[in-house]
Amino acid sequence: MSHTAELIAVGTELLLGNIANTDAQTLSKELSALGINVFYHTVVGDNPERLRRAVEIARSRADLIITTGGLGPTCDDLTKNVLAECFGKKLVYNEEAAQRMEAYFRRLHPDTGAMTENNYQQAYLPEGCVPFQNDWGTAPGCGFVSDGVRVVMLPGPPSECGPMFRARAIPFLAECTDGVILNRSLRVFGMGESAVEYQLRDRMNAMQNPTLAPYAKEGEVELRITAKAEDEDSAQAMIAPVEAELRELLGELIYGADVDSLEQVCLGLLKEKDLTLASAESCTGGLIAKRMTDLPGSSAAFRGGVVSYCNEVKNQALGVSQALLDQYGAVSPQVAQAMAEGARKLMGSALALSSTGVAGPDSDERGNPVGLVYVALAWNGGVHVRELHCAGSRSRIRTVAASHAFDLLRRKLTGLSL
């Protein structure tokens, strides 16, 4: 049978806007992969009466309720108390849960090992529940079934919520899943969202299963094909023709499928071809290097970079000639080229990326407008400069500029025209 889930996040900090409800995003992704429909997310504060009402509404429209947050001593275990009451269950002391918490504290504080008194109340759990051991923090979660409704309670911190769901709740939910929902994500760089949407609109509207939906990322678009089927093979078979059609239409603008980022694709290509990379950054200020080194294993290909945030550093560290800086200014295709060549030489890499531009909020002293950026790629025997006119905030301009640099590299490494 088909199951319907509702997520209830408990925490006044969510209603005050101090944090975003990223737990709901994490769990929604997981549930979608399990083939469980999520129809509503609800957020409620640390208030027993309002939480009780939210639970009553949820049980009237869902047969799986997953709560996040409101466990642990800070909030007097609000969620556990209210949910136990709503479903007519007592809380009982769980010796095993207490011992596991003690062990966690000893690991975290090897010198004292002492667990503070307020933590012991977390060892009380609804009678008859399946306790979820917390290897990522203190408050244990749990799951139980009552009146045909399955209830799962998870801690609020994202570093505990997601891992506990995957390791503890999924086995508990095994009986709930029916069929699979499979996603295929195609990543597009070099075409705006509205253009993609306009081109695909009629096609998307005509689709029921699989579906096709565009998601705008900063400066790029993700096209997500989603199929629901009895098993993975059937879902794959439904997705394949749609993917083929999109590849026919968008061609080399698609830089990857089921990948996280342009830089991830670049790192894979660099490793495959046994090539090394360096960077020289002005307006992106280290973002190219940071994005590359975010990736585990990047040291196999990335040798290093220079952030040259003033002309002296461009000149002295990267060897950009003073004459060039004087004649064309720091924001120019000539300087972008010299920076990439300089980084390649300094770092002894096969390839080098550079960026120079105006990230804003103000235009530069030569009157170059905010958003004008040059990115360059240097290789053995050549260099290519791309001129950009980026719109949006300082942060968006920097992100889009770094992405264009990676796009140059991706195109070069796959033999496309620059």
Place this chain on the structure above:
Amino acid sequence: MSHTAELIAVGTELLLGNIANTDAQTLSKELSALGINVFYHTVVGDNPERLRRAVEIARSRADLIITTGGLGPTCDDLTKNVLAECFGKKLVYNEEAAQRMEAYFRRLHPDTGAMTENNYQQAYLPEGCVPFQNDWGTAPGCGFVSDGVRVVMLPGPPSECGPMFRARAIPFLAECTDGVILNRSLRVFGMGESAVEYQLRDRMNAMQNPTLAPYAKEGEVELRITAKAEDEDSAQAMIAPVEAELRELLGELIYGADVDSLEQVCLGLLKEKDLTLASAESCTGGLIAKRMTDLPGSSAAFRGGVVSYCNEVKNQALGVSQALLDQYGAVSPQVAQAMAEGARKLMGSALALSSTGVAGPDSDERGNPVGLVYVALAWNGGVHVRELHCAGSRSRIRTVAASHAFDLLRRKLTGLSL
């Protein structure tokens, strides 16, 4: 009178976990500043019947309903259609809204200027509403009052939702606000959340207005004092003694009040003292430079940095001696020191920060464990190295290490012991 708001986000992409509901966070912050209570957030998919039911529940428990998303052609203006129906209003063509959309398209596409047909349906708005012009995208929002409930509809993209709320919805809501809610945020670095919480727990529990709550950030803690009062002065007067008490207790661990980050505090201090900074990064891979240059105006103090992701670059670009690298290895206090001194010399800066360590997922070739990091600060006549044992993911280790580097700088610039 006191008002109660509910936020309804419309979008299947939220229920699939493709994006987080950051609009709810943005609007909650804004509403809290206006003194409007938010008791619930609801998320519902692109489904008219389920949206209708969510609206019916919301109007039974709130007198201000703010929707985000589901406007615009991609979703057939779902939200506008359902809300108009729920409140018994017709949709009427708004010539002004159409003209403004056309102008927006001309600005975005100066060559063609053509607005695609599917955009015109966005010019239909509920009769008698106040249209909210969209200067940040295409879909206009609107507000209306019906049956004692105030309804506000905003577009979903975060780059449109927040700005439209501030510029268009706040004036529309002026009559709803009563009193003010004021926040004071103290930022703490150098003490874990559970330690802070344990120390403050009894104090926090005893407080009603103002309240005090801790929020864990990556490697740091924010303590937020919130007061509700008739006017700003009264709220300030309630906050001041709590802040004084916390400063007494936590002293120099508090690095700032109502600031965004350690690096923001550092940049302010550097500018104030007319000093310059450089960086030399190994395990943080550009994150120190990136965080510094995220800040507008950072070019006044930040000269540049080197990301030395291999030993050759540490040696050739930063002048770290090969003997040092051979004897102690790249992850050592000696190399951290030499990197900071090398960056200072290369970049001609007054101060320089460095980092070298093991960000993971694997330990290094010398067997140094994941999470071992050395950060250093060099200045005219001295250098200081701090040894760190960071827990968590690669991303967390890099973030915490960069924060420790900034904390060294902050302490040096404010005359504290290192």
